[in-house]
Amino acid sequence: LGDNFNLLSPQQQDLVKTLLDNGQSHLFNNWPAPGVDDAEKKAFFDQLVLLDSSYPGGLVAYIKNAKRLLADSKAGTNPFDGFTPSVPTGETLAFGDENFIKFEEAGVREAKRAAFVLVAGGLGERLGYNGIKVALPAETTTGTCFLQHYIESILALQEASSEGESKAQIPFVIMTSDDTHGRTLELLESNSYFGMKPTQVTLLKQEKVACLDDNDARLALDPKNRYRIQTKPHGHGDVHSLLHSSGILKVWHDAGLKWVLFFQDTNGLLFKAIPSALGVSSTKQYQVNSLAVPRKAKEAIGGITRLTHSDAHAYHSKF
Incomplete structure (x- = not known):
């Protein structure tokens, strides 16, 4: 990032520091010096601020949640461990x-x-x-x-x-x-x-959220534009x-x-x-309250179940 850091607003500087602390240094690799592509750089930081504001907890929370979910997936962790399914009560x-x-x-x-x-x-x-x-x-x-x-x-x-x-x-x-x-x-x-x-x-x-490039939850840059993060x-x-x-x-x-x-x-x-x-x-x-129709065995539609955890908390989930 080099001297480009001094071009940023205090809010943008804080966001960049946080991203660097969370494994996102690749976003700024080999940037040219100030005076080159400044308009594109500004648009890039505007996009970062928008992505940060449109996710609860900001981009840091998004990255940390992604890392946790990716690690659980890699380890084969079952998110429903400890839950017992049952038919929910209703009318x-x-x-x-x-x-x-x-x-x-x-x-x-x-x-x-x-x-x-x-x-x-x-x-x-x-x-x-x-x-x-x-x-x-x-x-x-x-x-x-x-x-x-x-x-x-x-x-x-x-x-x-x-x-x-x-x-x-x-x-x-x-x-x-x-x-x-x-x-x-x-x-x-x-x-x-x-x-x-x-x-x-x-x-x-x-608003959209950032795409991820790998299992380390690195934010994905647009292959056609180094100053643009891919979103979904x-x-x-x-x-x-x-x-x-x-x-x-x-x-x-x-x-x-x-x-x-x-x-x-x-x-x-x-x-x-x-x-x-x-x-x-x-x-x-x-x-x-959720509205559903009765599901017959093997029918290709979703169903609602009650999940009761061993800690006594209960949730309704759609499958």
């Missing part, structure tokens, strides 16, 4: 029966205290479609796209939940990515948000840290909201079950 509902309707009515009443979060960072490439998945038709009769279907379903819940009262607006958050953010916003704006007020809708863009999407779990870091959760809490419903981008039947699932959560005072 089995048959669509339209008396029990279903009871919970559905409770869920509709509770919807005015809920917010909805759509995880929509992916494209439809696996489906042979180059656009955003929420723009795909949810059904062929009218060609209504998934995003329109979701918004109209939320608005219907909003209407039913506020009967006889002043209408509460149900907040709707969409987690996007670099691939989907602009196109999602364009789809909303060109269709007047499908009837929802623009102030109800918040788009949170998921970080997965759906980012939605929780995004909601927290954006301050939205505090706004919802202060507004008296109680429930956050997470769902994914192409599940057209989902809203037929969401009111009853919310009703189960409300009636039984669940802190967390």
